[in-house]
Amino acid sequence: xxxxxxxxxxxxxxxxxxxxxxxxxxxxxxxxxxxxxxxxxxxxxxxxxxxxxxxxxxxxxxxxxxxxxxxxxxxxxxxxxxxxxxxxxxxxxxxxxxxxxxxxxxxxx
Amino acid sequence: xxxxxxxxxxxxxxxxxxxxxxxxxxxxxxxxxxxxxxxxxxxxxxxxxxxxxxxxxxxxxxxxxxxxxxxxxxxxxxxxxxxxxxxxxxxxxxxxxxxxxxxxxxxxxxxxxxxxx
Numbered sequence: 218x219x220x221x222x223x224x225x226x227x228x229x230x231x232x233x234x235x236x237x238x239x240x241x242x243x244x245x246x247x248x249x250x251x252x253x254x255x256x257x258x259x260x261x262x263x264x265x266x267x268x269x270x271x272x273x274x275x276x277x278x279x280x281x282x283x284x285x286x287x288x289x290x291x292x293x294x295x296x297x298x299x300x301x302x303x304x305x306x307x308x309x310x311x312x313x314x315x316x317x318x319x320x321x322x323x324x325x326x
Numbered sequence: 327x328x329x330x331x332x333x334x335x336x337x338x339x340x341x342x343x344x345x346x347x348x349x350x351x352x353x354x355x356x357x358x359x360x361x362x363x364x365x366x367x368x369x370x371x372x373x374x375x376x377x378x379x380x381x382x383x384x385x386x387x388x389x390x391x392x393x394x395x396x397x398x399x400x401x402x403x404x405x406x407x408x409x410x411x412x413x414x415x416x417x418x419x420x421x422x423x424x425x426x427x428x429x430x431x432x433x434x435x436x437x438x439x440x441x442x443x
Contacts, residue, residue, distance in 0.1 A: 250432070257417070257437070257439070258436065258437065259332075259419055259434040259435060259436050259437045260370070260419075260434050261434075262432070262433075304369060304370070311375075312358060312375075312423060313360075313372065313375065314360065314372070314421070314432060315372065316362075316369045316370045316371075316372075317369060318368065318369045319368075319369045321367075
């Protein structure tokens with residue numbers, strides 16, 4: 218079976234750093250994606266990890282440990298516009314992208 | 327960059343009627359497209375994988391006779407919700423996999439809000 222877990226909600230302060238964790242157990246692994254989704258809109262691509270380690274892209278970084286089935290998304294210098302849902306998704310064999318339930322991040326001033 | 331157009335963005339239909347949603351890759355070819363459904367405050371649930379020139383692969387629990395998928399060309403997949411009922415009201419999103427692997431291969435459409443009354 219497949220299981221992708223992330224916290225349901227998180228709250229952080231503008232300017233701070235927040236880490237959103239994701240653990241997974243899936244049928245096959247071809248990489249892990251993080252997406253940002255605002256209410257009523259389509260997800261937008263943030264990052265992709267297939268090898269262990271940290272990928273940094275501006276204010277956003279993503280980490281992967283394949284042996285632990287674990288990833289996190291790190292958001293620095295939080296802005297109000299970062300308030301959104303953050304989706305962890307695993308690419309399984311057969312190119313099927315399976316999503317976690319998403320983490321709603323609320324940034325407060 | 328890779329762009330996927332999904333149409334319509336919103337549709338309201340009467341119970342018992344059918345609704346067709348189009349997903350079109352504008353600047354790339356997509357042998358494979360995916361259809362998701364998302365209920366309020368929930369994540370995306372994969373409904374089916376659409377393959378150009380062959381039958382779609384449906385996820386467990388998704389009725390293939392109710393959700394008809396056609397992928398007749400490398401740039402267009404359609405999802406038809408047949409005999410729609412209020413419980414089919416949801417946000418439907420497609421994604422297309424770029425055959426050249428750009429953007430790590432997955433681009434999402436803007437979604438279709440379906441309301442069945």
